[in-house]
Amino acid sequence: MIGFDEACRRVVAIAAPLGAERIALDLAWNRVLAAPVIARRSAPETAVSAMDGYAVREADLAAGPTRLRLVGTSFAGSPHGGPQLEAGACVRIFTGAPMPAGADRVVVQEVVQREGEAVMFAERPSPARHVRAAGSDFAAGEALLKTGTRLTPQALVAVAAADLDTVEVFVRPRVAVLSTGDELVEPGQAANPPGTIPESVSFGVAALARAWGGEVVCRQRLRDDLPSLVRAAGLALDTADVIVVTGGASVGERDFSKAMFQELGLRLEFEKVAIKPGKPVWVGRVGARIVVGLPGNPSAAMVTARLFLAPILAGLGGARPEEALAWRAAALASPLGACGDRDCFHRGRSTFDGVRSVGNQDSSAQKDLAMADLLIRGRPAARPLAAGELVEVLVF
Template identity: 60%
Template sequence: MIDFDEAVRLILDAAHPLEAETVALEAAGERVLAADLKARGDAPRTAVSAMDGYAVRDADLATLPARLPIVEVAFAGRADVPSLPPQSCARVFTGGPVPHGADRIVVQEIVGRDGNDALFETRPGDGRHIRAAGSDFATGDVLLPAGTVLGFRAMVAAAAADVATLSVVRRPRVVILGTGDELAEPGQALETPGSIPESVSFGVAALARQYGAEVIARRRLADTPETLEAAARQALDDGDLIVVTGGASVGEKDFARAMFAPFGLELIFSKVAIKPGKPVWFGRARDKWIVGLPGNPTSAIVTARLFLAPLIAGLAGRDAAAVLGWRDATLTTPLKPCGDRETFERGQRVSGSVAILNTQDSGSQKTLATADVLIRRRPGAPGLAAGDTADILDF
């Protein structure tokens, strides 16, 4: 059995990005760039107006009031760039090309109209309201570096680069295997004597997707060696990462690790000195990663957040270490002294502080839904009072 920090180190050592693949721009949201994204052209491609107004030469407004004929109209999308003769102006709309020879755009709010003439009576301010060609970015500029997560803001820049496809890190394919004869599919448990709804795999699948995985299968398995071994073989054929829930204790039907033995299982760690979640384990078989989670719902989801989340994030090209971003928070409720195992209490944010949830049972599911932080307690740590600070992690 190893301590938490050593287990995290082993997880981070394994969390290297998978290979790149090319996807359509519209399918790239929340993926991770595998290569720098460079602009195909200048933006804007020519000088454009930043406001609705009138393009003028400064010399033609040297004396006010001034009356200038409108000789051109430029809307956004106009392909050619008009020229502006002296002693004239052009009606230009936001995004429209600025005529050659114009020095500024005068906003329409301070310009009068008399037929086809524009009337200038007020001196324009200092702003010229012109976006110069290439002022946003130039051809070949790196708009997004490799490693960027393509969130909603980054997707705007990706599209602005004028590319139809992107090179992104391949998402890890995850297979989730839920073990236990007592488990039934939700919606069937009440009709099956002695069974309970299988709930853990649904939470694990949601967490895996949140941190960048593609969940390709979620299978519920009976505790028979033949069934489990066949499922292990199929999972290793299909996935990059297999998550097994339950079956990792010391009972007669705990086959979670044994099911991978025929495929050369290499255990990296078998237990971690934490509470909840001591039975969590991590290994490799046929060059595929395997994470074993406890069967109790809270234990499974806590350990998934601590170990599975950074592993998936790293495989997907994200910053695995950043997923474990601990920070200080003020407690609104006291904490008892910690025992001999590192403990992760469940808490809830309350007005910028953190309250400890009353129920810390590893099988609790109702309370689990309200927890949004984990509070880290070191082995043998003294009790904490309300108002003290503690290490917390978003949960």
């Protein structure tokens, strides 16, 4: 058995990117850039108006109230801003429209009066010029996003604005989720036969895998029969980069999660970690594939998936795996009990006055698990903590 920090170091060490591919921008949300985004055009390409109003020459307003001739209109999308402005002329202009040659400011429409083909500027306009200069957002050839950036909705706006319809991203890791246990049946089928329970863990693990950039290619429920488990393991190794096995990680007579991979060449990175919940968790490799063994109890499975599966998927998908282990300090909103001789990971929740643990901390709990949005770390042999004291928390 190894400590939590050492287990994290070993996970980070094996989570290297799988490769790169070019994909359409429509498919790029939550992917990680494998190459920087370089702008193909400037934004804006030419000076444009930031307001609806009238494009004028500053010199024509210097003498105070004045009347200017209206000589054209500039709309957004126009190839140019209309005729070049000469002394005593102005152009009607709209937000995003190109500035006419010779104009150096926009006067907002609210402070002028239109009189047929003339416009009356009765007062001195504000100092604001309401002009977006060419390239004021970014210039052609500028690197807008660097390699390793995760493409959030905001980042996708910048990519599209750079006039790119494809991006080079790291390949998503393919994930197979195998749940084991004779007692498990599909949700909706647990009323018969007696003694069965709905299989719930694989749904949470698959969703967590997708959230951290994985592509779930298989989610399968298996009986505790070693020959059939070995066959399923072989098929999963053929189709997935990461295989997650839930259940069968302890030392019972039907705990086959490691055995099902042993004749296929399993090499363990670690088995058993000094944590609570989730002590039986293990990680190994079969060739280039990574296998993660999670406990069968729902809370324990989700905690260990967040702690170990998330950084593996982040790293394989091109992000820094350490980003999935970004602990921060937060103040307790209620007291927290002492830990024993292992790292404790309390399921917790953010509140307006800090963070607090959810009610039921049993490794099999499912109702209160649904209320948790963070993990609270308790160090080995940590004393009880009072409300207001700082703790380490991780987004769950």
